[in-house]
Amino acid sequence: MFFKNVLLPFGLFILFMNNNVNAIDERPTLTVYSYNSFISEWGPGQEIKKGFEAQCDCQLDIVTLGDGVSILNRIRLEGDKTNADVILGLDNNLLEQAKKANIIVPHQISKPDNLNIDWWDSDFIPYDFGYFAFIYDQQKISNPPHSMHELVDNKENWRIIYQDPRTSTPGLGFLFWVKNIYGDDAVSAWQKIAKNTVTVTKGWSESYGLFLKGEADFVLSYSTSPVAHIMNNNEHRYAAAIFDEGHYRQVEVAGITKYNHHPELARAFLQYLLTPDVQRQFAEKNIMYSIVNTELPEAFGQIKPINKALEFDAKQVESQQKAWVREWKSTVSK
Known part of the structure; x- marks a missing residue:
């Protein structure tokens, strides 16, 4: 004990304790709004919090709000009443909306020389990236689809689970993926997808949990998702279906x-x-690719690579998103 061999007058003891409490209280608190899995037991948030607090002489308060869409909606709702200093968890499909909502200031950080991706922005810094993909169990599916068209036409009657584009960034990414490939024929694609959809969940965690319980043959996730199974359980049965059209x-x-x-x-x-x-x-716990050149865990070398990246311009996304969501909703609800 600290006071085992030292007896202080009661007044001095109280003064000592108050000074120490005040010293702690005087440390600034940086509040970060993020998504649920960031601060979960398997996410990177706790280590990032610990590491930053060790060098900043501050407190890092991480507030989780579901998914990236939920983070943006919360900031819009709170306005100047928000406690958020930083938002972490939006993606390239949401940033133009955030800019139009006028809730962000330029970060003033120089573009790194060792950037691992052809993407940089004056208002948002990228911290990881990945590709949407459908995950399947190789012990159950021996001949997976090799294209989005093959999955959509679905002659094998595969059961599919994905996330709602109104509440989930992967779900929104799937919306853009289908639109990017099918264009004006997206309605026909959604009609076909709906016939074999088990459910559309609010977020990724619910979808993936149902998939692992055997409720579906394919679940919308990331091409890197098998890495988590390899690293955590030495389990190699899960794989991403790689599509000819790109991801x-x-x-x-x-x-x-x-x-x-x-x-x-x-x-x-x-x-x-x-x-x-x-x-x-981020590579080990978000199971995503690093933004700057970093040695990745060995498991990343054991999964199938993505050879073709698909992406809409952020301004096109912002101008068309509501119409595309309405198109999806009206089609799958029939």
Whole structure:
């Protein structure tokens, strides 16, 4: 015990304790809004929090709000009443909406020389990226589809689970993926998909959990999802179906809100996200590709690579998203 061999007058003891409490209270608190899995037991959030607090002389408060769509909606609702200094978990499909909502300020961080992707933005920094894909169990499916058209036409009557584009960033990515491939014929594609859809969940966790319980043959996730099974359980039965048309790319981003209370601290946090140790955390626990050149876990070399990336321009996404969501909703609800 600290006071085992030292007896202090009661008044001095109280003064000592108050000074220490005040010292702790005087540390600034940086508030980050993020998605649920970021701070979960398997996510990178706890280690990132611990590492940043060790060097910033501050407290990092991570508030989880479901998915990237939920984060954006919450900031819009709270406006200047928000506590958020930083938002982490939006993606390239949502950033134009965030810009139009006027909730972000430029980060003022220079583009790294060792960037691992052809993507950079003055308002948002990318921290990892991946590709949407349908995951299947190789012990159950011996001849997976090799194209989106093959999955959509679905002559094998595969059961499919995916996420709602109104509440989930993967679900929104799937919407854009289908639109990118089918264009004006997207309605016909959604009609076919609906015939074999088991359910459309609010978020990714529910979908993947149902898939692992055997409720579906294919679940919308990421091409890197099998890496998690390899690293965590040495399980090689799960794989991503690789499509000839290509896979829609997701770039996850973080930005500083215009309502932030600690601009320098917020900028330091974004810069911290690009350090090798943190990039490794995103690869190991977010199971995504690193933004800067970083040695990836060995399991990444054991999965099938994506050879063709699909992506809409952010402004096109912002201008067309509502119409495309309405198109999807009216089609699958019939």
